[in-house]
Amino acid sequence: MDEFWTIQVGRFKLTTLEFGRFKLDGGAMFGVVPRMLWQRYHPADENNRIEMALRCLLVEVDDRRILVDTGFGQGRAQKFKNMYEYTGEDDYLVPALKKVGLTTVDITDVIITHLHFDHNGGSTIYKETQPQPAFPKARYHIQKQQLEHARSRFERDRASYLPEDFEPLLDAGAVELKDGEWELWPGLDIVICNGHTPAMQLPRIRGDRQTVLYAADLIPLHSHFPLPWIMAYDLYPLTTLEEKRRLLPQAAREKWVFIFEHDPFYVAGYVEETTRGFSFTKL
Template sequence: MQLHKIEAGNFMADGGAVFGVVPKVLWEKKYPCNSSNYCNLAMRCLLVETDDRLVLIDTGMGNKQSEKFFSYHHLNGDDSLEKSFLALDVRFEDVTDVILTHLHFDHCGGAVQKNGQGGLKLAFPNATHWLSEAQWHNFKQANVREGSVYFDENIQPIVDAGKLNLLKQDAWLTEDIQMRLYHGHTKGQIIPFVKFNGHTLVYMADLIPVMASIPEAWVAAYDIEPLTSMKEKRDFLMEALENKYVLFFEHDLYNECCYLEKTERGITHTDSFKLTDILS
């Protein structure tokens, strides 16, 4: 098995939304923001290569929305799905599976692209796309808070192509890739657990979006059920500490991975490191 980080670009989000009720005087010591209170966030995907499968976890925001839309989210940086795949000498057509942790636009937008005629096409035409049934129903009957982050064009072409597979419960994609469901951030968020070389790497998605969000009460304002988020995080942190999981962050621009450790003040992170540090 081989693991590759896939950088899909950066965007900016309000720090108060990223850290919820945590006062700025506390969170800005751990994650920087600009003078407008915006934090720069990564869209870091993961490509898992096994003997017979090529699995992509999340796809970033993509590039098919309007310039006005992108201006709201302050896209920045030189990274993209295309550049990251090109650097690995891998084609989109080679991907066999795409795990969509959930359908918020910054996680799934890159799965569908514009074609040459102004229509839409699947970015990964040969891949089965995995989504939880709970998230699909949540998308179809979006609440007032999530309605603005769900877009039909990010998922309907996948449905029309017969390439969407819905999970009803936790499941194993392969003997080394488990997909677990969490419900605090949004209903049925998939969190992938990947076993490799004696390690277990957990793709954190929006369960813990950045390393600074590890403390149990540091829950984003985006989370639909914050009390559920805190319980899920507490349970995960205890499990991750006991089993020495590697936490791989999707949105932390400055920290890719960390382990956890127990201190007098509770469970916290070790120094961060890059994915390549453990692969070598």
């Protein structure tokens, strides 16, 4: 699979950056769907875990270089990496950006879909002993409700939030808090979903002929298009169901390209609607 997949959408150049793999429990990834069904698409290991990609998105338009999500975290403790069988390098963002001719200083904006550690981990980096913003010139765009939720230390999902990934960004004054839907650039707007976690923000890029959605944890794997295929991690699975019911018919009609943050087999794909429901089709 291509490590760097690109697509031009109007004036936007999109490039996916893949940094490594990790593993999560297959059952948790598919909620009520039995293993008999999901293992056809995602073979499980002896611990019932499936492979997950870590794939961020670079959006370039005029003088803006926008990074969407920042991956697993730079320089995590070995014990933490072992727990998730993480395969990435410690400073993965530096070589990944170098391959597309950029350095961390070139990033003007970082859109964080939500603050779970596997989406926002690379936003900070340790300089000596202190975590600091990994992109010194960037504005970090974070939803206010998501930050409040992350700080609430809610028992069900607090293991997914590591304060060292986001508090240093706020301390450095690098964050722009957003409240709901917004537009970063004409043609790049944000879709809000609340089923996975409060105020997850999905960047949508629209050209004259093509729309691309970075699907984060709404459609994390290519197999998540059928309506009931919803992660057990979602705080409000019935809200996710309604969000899929709302977005997918339009996406199927207009042939949106979905970029999958976690799929180990496909970088991107379309959704198709038939009498049997929604399903994945290749680009």
